Amino acid sequence: MNITLKQLRAFIAVSRTGSFTLAAESLFITQSALSGLIKELEQALGLRLFDRSTRRIQLSEVGRNIYPLIDKILDDLDGVLDEVSKLKALRKGLVRIAAPQLMASTLLPEVIAAYGVAHPEIEIRLVDCAVESVVSRVFSGEVDFGVGPERDSNSEITATTLFELPFVAVFPPGHALAGQHEVSWADLAEHPLITLQGQFTERLAVDLGSAPRSRALEPHTSVAFMSTALSMVNAGLGVTICITYAASLVRLYRLEMRPLVDPQVTRRFYVFTRNNRSLSPAAQSFRDFLFRYVAEHAGFGE
Amino acid sequence: MNITLKQLRAFIAVSRTGSFTLAAESLFITQSALSGLIKELEQALGLRLFDRSTRRIQLSEVGRNIYPLIDKILDDLDGVLDEVSKLKALRKGLVRIAAPQLMASTLLPEVIAAYGVAHPEIEIRLVDCAVESVVSRVFSGEVDFGVGPERDSNSEITATTLFELPFVAVFPPGHALAGQHEVSWADLAEHPLITLQGQFTERLAVDLGSAPRSRALEPHTSVAFMSTALSMVNAGLGVTICITYAASLVRLYRLEMRPLVDPQVTRRFYVFTRNNRSLSPAAQSFRDFLFRYVAEHAGFGE
């Protein structure tokens, strides 16, 4: 005769309730079946687990000793079953992510592709939108989480740092700056600059301060999308600046990058999640994967 | 359908061997039974645990995740069973015994030492306390059982006779009584008597009745501990009386003993256990050993 989970559950139930009858009810079996289960278990172990009369039930010395152990085992088992149901939910799932256009065309496709290898059943839906509306889409629940640069904090939204990367200067091959390993903001001021409209540039100006080199930021041209800026650079209309995570796109345009220094300015990117709202297992899994991916490809795109 | 330990063991066995056939062998069941077990488990969990063709078996994603968890649970369970069998086999255990101070310094150390030879893994914890509180400590569960002289019966406590021994007179070598082989209570009255305080002496007075010889008990001095009494006897301050089980202590003091007769009065000692409460295997074992020891050393200490 082997020990069964039923017997162990019976043991715990009787220990908890201190009564065969109550325990039987809680297990949805008859009292006689329960009586039999305990008897079997005691037989299998070769000793009494309860000191019992028809009126009183009490754990025996040995019973007291093993109760917490058995209880823990059953708890662990239930934990595993929970785990399984989570994993099961993970097998099919839909994750929606909001990200600014540039990120949605550089880092994220790369990560999504890598994730898809291990989790083909999970669909990742990418919402590319204006930087400004990433957080609001997270807030509205339209997406599971969002990725983007720092924005006004909001008590309903949690921002977790995903990475922090420096700015680089971008110019065509054979450009005057191509000879330098690094480019200073002052160097940059010597050339027509193509910048992005919106907060991207405004914040950068703040970071650089009112120092004379901020003149570098006086835009020659200002466009809405990075891809437009890159096309213009490619056409020899000027230089632009971007963050290294866009490296794949820059390479696609066959342009050159140089670290921007004096000072080196970095930009943090965050994952935005909504408070008081747990992620679906699939979303959780992809979010973890994203962090791991970024950590393992530190300085990716360089 | 509920999950069973059999299924979990089957899962582990298949994971380990990577083969249904081998796993079935190692579990001493047929391959078809094993196939069924895995099928059931997968059904219960609602997903595949193995990716299998007829030629190759491989843990699925989920299977890989839960394998270590399940393995740990089974290990824990086996650990508990081990624990139980150790307790049962007396390879470990703790026995707590309450006994009056005198007994805790004479008979019990002797028995415990003898028991320890055969059962070195079992710890015997001796609680020496006032005679009056032996039973209450048994009742409270503070000790597994108690040893002591007769006390008020209690429906919750079972008293089993351990031994019945006579009183002896104790005096220094060269004492006036040394020439006699036996000492009567009347003889005793001729010498200053040192007695123990408390019920010990009171009960003795009852046993002796109102006969004139009870004058023997009029105490010259009354002390709390036998060892004090013996020291005083040793110093020539008088004689005392005790029960033969204390012989080892008397000999330690190099005093002499003589049977007290006319009448011979005996005192019974009991083992007190609590009703409706089984002893742990270790306590059971030591209790049995104690009875055997006393029986085999009948009149021990003489």
Add this chain to the structure above:
DNA sequence: GATATTCATCTGAAAATCCGATAAATCGAT
């Protein structure tokens, strides 16, 4: 393409499990 190996399935037989009823024990109240 033949062969050997492996997992899945089917079937009858054996074992277990469960339930309901009943017995036995105990406690509390009259």
Add this chain to the structure above:
DNA sequence: ATCGATTTATCGGATTTTCAGATGAATATC
């Protein structure tokens, strides 16, 4: 003390589960 209520233990029969052996299907190897 006795009776009634409550609780655990046990018994017999019906049901369900489990298992072994044989067979079938799939696939890798030669």
